[in-house]
Amino acid sequence: MTASAASTWKVGALAEACGLTVRTLHHWDTIGLLSPSRRTPGGHREYTEDDLVRLYQVLALRSLGLGLETIAVCLDSGVDPARLVRDHLSGVEAALAALTSLRDRLRRLDTELAAGRAPTTTALLDALRTTGATAPDRAHALRDRLDADGLRLLEDRAAAVGPAAHYLLEVEWPELYRRADRLRTAGVPPTDPRVRRLVARMDELGALFTGGDTTTSTAVRSAWRDAPQAMSGEPPAATESWADLAGYLDLARQGAPS
Template identity: 85%
Template sequence: MNASGTWKVGALAEASGLTVRTLHHWDTIGLLSPSRRTPGGHREYTEDDLARLYQVLALRSLGLGLETIAACLDGGVDPTRLVRDHLAGVEAALASLTTLRERLQHLDAELTAGRAPSTTDLLDALQATGAAAVPERTQVLRDRLDADQLRLLQDRATAVGPAAHYLLEVEWPELYRRADRLRTAGVPPTDPKVRRLVARMDELSALFSGGDTATSTAVRGAWRDAPQAMSGERPGSTEGWGDLADYVDLAREGAPE
């Protein structure tokens, strides 16, 4: 660190474990640009730049691409939300598996002892598998997509890897929220800010549908008809999202308001 409290690119590269070439590239693509330059044109990174670097590295460690990371950070999405949501999902999955393990062990003990499991034991085990408690979003999609389309979404999500959780649970709903804020502020759907949001929505749709038009259309219908379930928002917070769906369609088509 310099006496002025800034970092030269070489020092920052050494401290972060990155290469100078990587930092130069991230500056070129706008992912991490230094806030200051010396009179001679040399890069100087401030504490705010270091905070952004930490966010970039945290998101990259979860498998997100550089373009996605840039879109998330520039859109004001808090990276801590990603970590907390992901952690909550992992903990919930562990709790469910622990419950299932205990109930299956009980069934195994009963059968080994030559006793027929009770109806209660069987129903408890069935519930623990998740067959009796389907998440609301999953049920909404099952109501609108056929088996092949559901399998396609699952396969694509698996292929995306760890980033799928973030893209589906955090970024996609946030894109809709930001579009709704622009709509309620009176920004026309043809405004470039709105068009960029919708373009990102469509990019995510193509990522998870593999470009299958019928599947993408069905998922859009789910967002239109059941925004609370799809976004995970609290009851009442998605009022007016039917109008938002029309607004997004106008932005997508480039039609006048």
């Protein structure tokens, strides 16, 4: 890519250099994902080196399978794409380690049972822990509200979403709640278009992970209302008002006045 003397790029040159289309860059500008920061004396918009850094981040996150709205939330929240990749890698490695541990314990149990020996209490407890008897806070919050079929549905849907599931759950969904709560505390009515858009995206994510199943969706929404710390991973102080936020969001869904 050849920069001008001021290190700026016009949309056509940038699109050609990056293998994108001008239409794509215009669309990203329209939705606020990537907008050129500089204007020439003649009023033409040009991309700066800072814009190129953001473009690289957009492309890196898109390569992970994230949608444009999720990417915008990640970048606007100050999330480093390299950290997201490392977090995902860490999660995959932890899952592999857990599965390996479970396989080894089950093999030992199988050997003992095949030999007619009763497994020790310690061995049974170890196997139970590895299969999920000790689960993260979010899993506990959901398990209190869903039966085995509902939990299996969530697991299957998350698996179908793929690598993006981690970021949708860990980054975007909590950020949507934070944004909605900031609007609520600022006195913005729930019928405001900004609130309605946040709610629409929350419900879109809910449908993505529940397949539109009403019972499961209601349970997930209840978990966010009653156990926001567990669902978001946020400290208690950051979520203490989120229980009140639930009613605000319900009004936004209904389009009712505050």
